[in-house]
Amino acid sequence: MSDNPFPLSLEDLMRAYRTMRTIRDFEERLHIEFAKGDIPGFVHLYAGEEAVATGVQMHLTDIDRIASTHRGHGHCIAKGVDVHEMMAEIYGKATGSCRGKGGSMHIADLSKGMMGANGILGAGAPLICGAALASKFRGDRGVGITYFGDGAANQGTVLESMNLAAAWDLPVVFVVENNGYAESTSVEFATGVDSYVDRASGFGMPGVTVDGMDFFAVYEAAGEIIRRARDGGGPALLECSVARFYGHFEGDAQTYKAKGENEYNRENRDCLKSFRKRVCDAGLATDRDFDQIDLEVARLIDDAVASAKAAPLPKPSELLTDVYVSY
Amino acid sequence: MSDNPFPLSLEDLMRAYRTMRTIRDFEERLHIEFAKGDIPGFVHLYAGEEAVATGVQMHLTDIDRIASTHRGHGHCIAKGVDVHEMMAEIYGKATGSCRGKGGSMHIADLSKGMMGANGILGAGAPLICGAALASKFRGDRGVGITYFGDGAANQGTVLESMNLAAAWDLPVVFVVENNGYAESTSVEFATGVDSYVDRASGFGMPGVTVDGMDFFAVYEAAGEIIRRARDGGGPALLECSVARFYGHFEGDAQTYKAKGENEYNRENRDCLKSFRKRVCDAGLATDRDFDQIDLEVARLIDDAVASAKAAPLPKPSELLTDVYVSY
Amino acid sequence: MTRKISYKTAINEALDQEMTRDPSVILLGEDIVGGAGAPGEADAWGGVLGVTKGLYAKHGDRLLDTPLSESAYVGAAIGAAACGMRPVAELMFIDFMGVCFDQIFNQAAKFRYMFGGKAKTPVVIRTMVGAGFRAAAQHSQMLTPIFTHIPGLKVICPSNAYDAKGLLIQSIRDDDPVIFCEHKNLYGSECAVPTESYTIPFGEANIVREGKDVTIVSYGLTVHRALDAAESLARKDRIEAEVIDLRTLSPIDWDTVMESVEKTGRLVVVDEAHPRCSLACDIAAYAAQHVFEALKAAPQMVTAPHTPTPFSPSLEDIYIPSADAIVAAVGKTIARVKAA
Amino acid sequence: MTRKISYKTAINEALDQEMTRDPSVILLGEDIVGGAGAPGEADAWGGVLGVTKGLYAKHGDRLLDTPLSESAYVGAAIGAAACGMRPVAELMFIDFMGVCFDQIFNQAAKFRYMFGGKAKTPVVIRTMVGAGFRAAAQHSQMLTPIFTHIPGLKVICPSNAYDAKGLLIQSIRDDDPVIFCEHKNLYGSECAVPTESYTIPFGEANIVREGKDVTIVSYGLTVHRALDAAESLARKDRIEAEVIDLRTLSPIDWDTVMESVEKTGRLVVVDEAHPRCSLACDIAAYAAQHVFEALKAAPQMVTAPHTPTPFSPSLEDIYIPSADAIVAAVGKTIARVKAA
Numbered sequence A, B: 001m002s003d004n005p006f007p008l009s010l011e012d013l014m015r016a017y018r019t020m021r022t023i024r025d026f027e028e029r030l031h032i033e034f035a036k037g038d039i040p041g042f043v044h045l046y047a048g049e050e051a052v053a054t055g056v057q058m059h060l061t062d063i064d065r066i067a068s069t070h071r072g073h074g075h076c077i078a079k080g081v082d083v084h085e086m087m088a089e090i091y092g093k094a095t096g097s098c099r100g101k102g103g104s105m106h107i108a109d110l111s112k113g114m115m116g117a118n119g120i121l122g123a124g125a126p127l128i129c130g131a132a133l134a135s136k137f138r139g140d141r142g143v144g145i146t147y148f149g150d151g152a153a154n155q156g157t158v159l160e161s162m163n164l165a166a167a168w169d170l171p172v173v174f175v176v177e178n179n180g181y182a183e184s185t186s187v188e189f190a191t192g193v194d195s196y197v198d199r200a201s202g203f204g205m206p207g208v209t210v211d212g213m214d215f216f217a218v219y220e221a222a223g224e225i226i227r228r229a230r231d232g233g234g235p236a237l238l239e240c241s242v243a244r245f246y247g248h249f250e251g252d253a254q255t256y257k258a259k260g261e262n263e264y265n266r267e268n269r270d271c272l273k274s275f276r277k278r279v280c281d282a283g284l285a286t287d288r289d290f291d292q293i294d295l296e297v298a299r300l301i302d303d304a305v306a307s308a309k310a311a312p313l314p315k316p317s318e319l320l321t322d323v324y325v326s327y
Numbered sequence C, D: 001m002t003r004k005i006s007y008k009t010a011i012n013e014a015l016d017q018e019m020t021r022d023p024s025v026i027l028l029g030e031d032i033v034g035g036a037g038a039p040g041e042a043d044a045w046g047g048v049l050g051v052t053k054g055l056y057a058k059h060g061d062r063l064l065d066t067p068l069s070e071s072a073y074v075g076a077a078i079g080a081a082a083c084g085m086r087p088v089a090e091l092m093f094i095d096f097m098g099v100c101f102d103q104i105f106n107q108a109a110k111f112r113y114m115f116g117g118k119a120k121t122p123v124v125i126r127t128m129v130g131a132g133f134r135a136a137a138q139h140s141q142m143l144t145p146i147f148t149h150i151p152g153l154k155v156i157c158p159s160n161a162y163d164a165k166g167l168l169i170q171s172i173r174d175d176d177p178v179i180f181c182e183h184k185n186l187y188g189s190e191c192a193v194p195t196e197s198y199t200i201p202f203g204e205a206n207i208v209r210e211g212k213d214v215t216i217v218s219y220g221l222t223v224h225r226a227l228d229a230a231e232s233l234a235r236k237d238r239i240e241a242e243v244i245d246l247r248t249l250s251p252i253d254w255d256t257v258m259e260s261v262e263k264t265g266r267l268v269v270v271d272e273a274h275p276r277c278s279l280a281c282d283i284a285a286y287a288a289q290h291v292f293e294a295l296k297a298a299p300q301m302v303t304a305p306h307t308p309t310p311f312s313p314s315l316e317d318i319y320i321p322s323a324d325a326i327v328a329a330v331g332k333t334i335a336r337v338k339a340a
Ligand SMILES: Cc1ncc(C[n+]2csc(CCOP(=O)(O)OP(=O)(O)O)c2C)c(N)n1
Pocket: A070, A071, A119, A120, A121, A148, A149, A150, A151, A152, A153, A177, A179, A181, A182, A183, A248, C030, C068, C070, C092, C096, C099
């Protein structure tokens, strides 16, 4: 076996790959199932951006917390939320992560430190400041990660939270997933700056931009930032340039994208392809090893879909539970 | 008569002095009248910060608009709002700028381009973006100025507005009046940065910090920024370091200030004193000229207080007018 | 001329006609162009559900795609209105009001009063309301009672394409801030709508079905549930319900509602909002106070439950007030006739 | 032991005792220390009206002076609550809710339901409500109906020092988000309060005066106006009013209110909020629907008008519901007795 040129053990490398593959398959499958009309509501797919959630969250344990977005499936999977429960939730079933009450935009698992996907742009930023504050009070060295897109980066809540985190030296990492679009609107319409990373210094924190399609780039930059936050060094901003492979939500005709944009990105910027190639080229694993993972993941997703479909819907009586005021 | 070393004509110099003196006297008088218990509610005095409102607004005409704060008397006076009506408003009288319905925190005069003091921190920033947008659509070359304190600088509305103004290239000037305190809390507790000026670049606009106790410094910096905005060059941030001579509001014991802080500032950082000295030293005017203005202003304020006191309160029927739904 | 068009098209047409008529009308919102400057500009989204589609081609830069900063751009619309424009801002979902409510309720709503009558703020905030879209707790709320509570705001919620067009044109011409609530589950519903421009005055409820036995008051989507209930009551129980569509929640047409209650003696109010401090309460209480003598039975309220909107179809379907629930409520007013 | 202390002191004591008892209780807000790190730290403000004065000296860094970023710090309190802390955030005036409402109504309020019952959010948001301070339109609102409308929020508004202490301790220990409304014009009002810690359960209204002729329901400051009205009615008109102090608006104690209405047959609801979709409507409508048979007269609502709060004393004094207005409303319920 050759020397490992990567900052992760082979085991962790394969774990990272499995996470990214699971996210990709989960999303590709939703794309198919949605088209069939089986899935209620809107779903926003994370396909293409897997390296961000995975590269960042490989550094986390259950003590660490994340606050996610409307495009949250990838963050959930990388935080260890049960894929069966997630799928069932998206199908609106009683066996879902939120017992069918939340749906795609509200998957949460606080026991795993996953504080929820969120239907409100930027809303996770204050929440994660609170999680980080709790960790600071407890002295448990927990770190909080909040994700937001290039569009949500301009929500007042996000901006206020950056200031708060810096003022209070909170262990928070602000991750911008800059995929160039907010729904159908180009990031050029969202702001007067070329990169959000310049905002960091204005709030008193370091910032760094990386290629979010490159797992290793994300992993290394996030590692340093997270370590620093964990050691009491305060917050930071991590901007990841990414591409989303699908539309804003399923059903989006993507007329606003350049012709061939998706194809180009899939061909040349696929985090899974480049990861696999680099690890194979380094002689650490073979295509067979990866194929094996792919196979296992495909089975997992198949199984998740099958059991989600077979699962019962919530009972009508569920409508009135889980709000304290009994009406 | 000696050469004029200042970028203003003698007439404008005396006008600037008169404005600052009017603000100072207005506020000093309110301080006295408030202590007597005659003035309802809270008043936040602008005394000490006169050079900012005046230095900025000497560049404006009625086509330009300002959005002010809870500490708004100075901005109003510098925008030409009638001093008698202002005083009457603060006394809650029917003859007030808002016919007694607004009070100190809501003085407005849209005919003068004064869009209102505001009881909500940061709320003027979006509004002034709208004023600037209206000017842009009309092509009237109007500029919008929004003021906020070192505390309010961290409101999401302000931060969002900076981004919006830059994204849309709006003719807006964001003026931070950094007096070191938000109520009783030092600016060190409000943010992780030493100066708000660094924020400008993160939103894609230029920023500059000046001594807000020096009329000429404010005047020159504001002039350049306002000209640029007027010519379509987009927004900018102007940070003015100032000192407030009184408490946050009247009645504040100011325990949070250093011993002698107010005295020091009054002695060494009084914009009126330094203005007068510089103009006299340049041989453009004499103490007599300034004393004459002081006298006229004192009479104006006396008269404003007397007529405010004598003015009638709003009639009970006024309670229900000026809301469209007749109930 | 009239022809059948959808609620969505009617809104689009109202915006188009007002933009054509009045250069001070501008539109601001997230993705309201939806791809300006992009290769597919000609086929731009025109809003997340296509309501503003085509307007960019006609009116160009008078439509502004905004940053995702609701406080800033809704506030800018308000500021521009105070400076003489007539902006129409789109708040994509009413559920997002929590990130920009201050500009609406403390600024726009209060200027006129706070400034002693010396300001006007002719801004319209268009926004999607209501459940039934499988969009879960943060994209399905009504929240109309919150806006109705605030003095200084006018609150409109049309139930059909005809009203949508006439009320939106009225909203744009109105000199006060208007919250214009579009029920997302009505966008596809069609009816006959004149091609010309017309207005419907605020504060005029619409009697959409006449009847003598009971008054059912509602607005928005549930007007149709009320009509279904009325049909069923007529068919099965020979009960003739009068159905009133409020159309405008603030100002509200108390006269029409109270006259009907005085005639029928029975009142059922249907509100898709949560029960507490709702429009259902508002109307039932007003009737109880003002036409108490006329009431032959206890007024009944039919609302969504006091719960967030659930995601699962099995729960959401029973969340929205149903025609059955309305029929049952009518039953209570008729079963329990006043002893008198 | 009990002794007379003010509403303000009672709140301070509740916070102090809970902070002492439970290390997970922390306080966040603007100027709640008010001069930490400053020369006058020992004599720091302790909140803009001194409610938290002295707590910093005892509990140190568990009180956090926040940046003026309500969304961020209220949201942080909510996030910390979801992670096991029991934060008490101060929103200085309820009027500022517009800059942070999303965190309250879409996040804190909905977590439990949206996450299928798997989250709890024990956060308290303390805030000042009400008029009478000459503070004008943006610092005088009640807005209690808005919070009461939202499922998932508990809304509390004590009328006296005893209730303030017991309800605040209950709020801190409660596992749901609580909006704790302190009427700024009650801070100075005193009554007997035990030194020990105690709780008052939510959903238990208080009959503050017994009577047989008419039920007057209120909360907060106007409870005292209702009591004044009741005294005057007893003295001048021999009418014995029963006065109910709701104390908690959500959950609300329907049983106590309805039992009283069943006894007296007459209802007057007094609410310092605006009239539309108010708690006055909420309670009057509930009574009309549920105890209609018992009502001998039309229920009456006494509220602030449908206007922003005016600044001038001459207008503000007539803005808040007065004892006279309550007496007049009672008169209407008694003059217009039901024909029955
Ligand atoms: C406060 C708020 N405003 C608007 C929306 C509607 N919305 C949902 S996703 C989205 C675009 C988000 O773009 P971005 O932040 O770049 O994330 P991406 O979808 O690209 O991952 C918008 C406008 C929302 N959910 N919340």
